[in-house]
Amino acid sequence: MRRTLAVFAKEIRDALRDRRTALMVLVASVVTGPLTLVLVAQFVSGLEERASTLRVRLAGATHAPALVNFLKRADVEIEQAPADYAARVKAGTLDAVIVVPPDFHERWLAHEETRVELVFDDSRTESSPAIRQSERLLDAFNRETAQLRLMARGVSPSVNEVVKVERVNAATPRQRGAVLLFLIPMFAILAPLLGGMTLAIDATAGERERGSLEPLLANPVPTAAFAVGKWLAAWTSAVAVTAVTLAGFVAAAALYAEKKLPALLQFGLPEYARFVAIAVPLAAFTSAAQMLISTYGRTYREAQTYVSYLATVVSFVPLAVMFSGAREAPWQAAVPVLGQLMALQRVLRGDSLPAWDVLVPAAVSAALAIAAVAAVARLLRDERIVFGRS
């Protein structure tokens, strides 16, 4: 135990002295979160510019309290159209404006024919989402009014609407948050790989390349103590980098709290804590796997190549999930990386997270980590591994 700790302390100290690598990893992980969120925010606000959020411009809103009420209930943002709306629409600075005549409310109350004008310029394609949006909202208002009036006369509303079309707006903010639903878990899964890599390689292939493995193994210490100490060090490094990376997301999400993003993204301290709880066992597995793979590398470089294959395989999991559109299933919890990914997405979606969903992937990771560390300990007793195969 004391020797394992000695190995651990030495590896951590050695890694921290490697200022260039440590700094690079740290900076990379600190800026990852904010940078990603800035890009996503840019992307989201870009969509908003295209008027795909629910927003209409009204001229003469005061004449139509019923319409305004309806729009508010539908969570639509109402904007007062400027006086020179016609000119602006022509100039292309406004997409579409609903113009309410002054007598709207009186006629509407009297159940007389009421009309509004929809002012637009359909020669500009980028306006069409805004135009369609306004049309749809007015349609819906019409339908609702008609239904209420039929009901008041004792007629079933379905008389009026034989086929009921339910529109699902694919561009709701929640859905756009899907990008983040994919990105943040992706970082939570790749950060342990980045954080553990340098140490895992340096402690195995690096040790052999610089010729310190043979003297190290000549000490009267069971190889398991070396394997465990080195693995603990790599795991610590992986966890530290992951914690910093995810903290970057928390900080960035807090910065954006004033703006539109919170609707898309709840990533505060409770989510952070859950993410870390899920990532820590994963890091145990990834750093053990990286060490096992690197032990086969004759040089640091060679091991780096092998380890990058592991990163490729791991980063393939989220992509596969996204493109295959795999549904959640209980067996997924038992698959390393996939189990964590599913749990992370549940956290972000705000779904309930049963202990089962955290504990099963953690147990699988722990078992695999132990197996990998045991394999490293065995390899360190193997003459062909220690003295090379050349």
Added chain:
Amino acid sequence: MIAVEGLAKRFGAVEAVRGVSFTAPDGKVTGLLGPNGAGKTTTLRMVSTLLAPSAGAVRVDGIDAAGDPLAVRARIGALSDARGLYARLTARENIAYFGELRGIARRSVDESIARLASLLELEPLLDRRTEGFSQGERMKVAIARALVHDPPNVILDEPTNGLDVMTTRSLREAVRRLRQDGKCVLFSSHVMQEVAALCDEIVIVSQGEVAARGTPEAIRAAAGCEDLEEAFVRLTGHGAGEG
């Protein structure tokens, strides 16, 4: 004391060591002399329990290396063929790490480092990181690291390889001091003068076998010539073919 009996090692089809036997007593310097590729390093690796022999046995202070390798390691300090240091750690930290691994208390490690630093003239180097050390400086740190636990048996695999004259001389001095302290020193070299200058007993190894062993005088007598180098060439049957 190190006793080697019928030691053999096979790597696939290659027989690197074939039945090597010798004894290295305490208070003596025993030299393992042989051309490159004679099996010296493989033999020393088996003695320090890093390689398992295909046949034969190693006993260190009466302990069977195959039976209790950790106990044997505890009684040996070995400068191995690979002698890499941790470049980002200071010389002191490099040595102290191995002290810790050997379970020595922090204070004894400090005392040990002070003693070895004076033996190997390491004082000015102790608190510098080992990156940028010269070959001789690295060698001294590696030897200090191997001896941090003050082992009764010292194995040095080609310790003077690539060293300049001054460093070689101070190293020889250190080896003599170890002998004075009653340690068993087992030392390998392919350089005749090195062995002649230091060793009480010589074991000449050639092609994985012991070609001759005894005191330098006995070896000269066995080969029937006055010059030790000439004797070496005759006994190994190599002529000029070395390298």
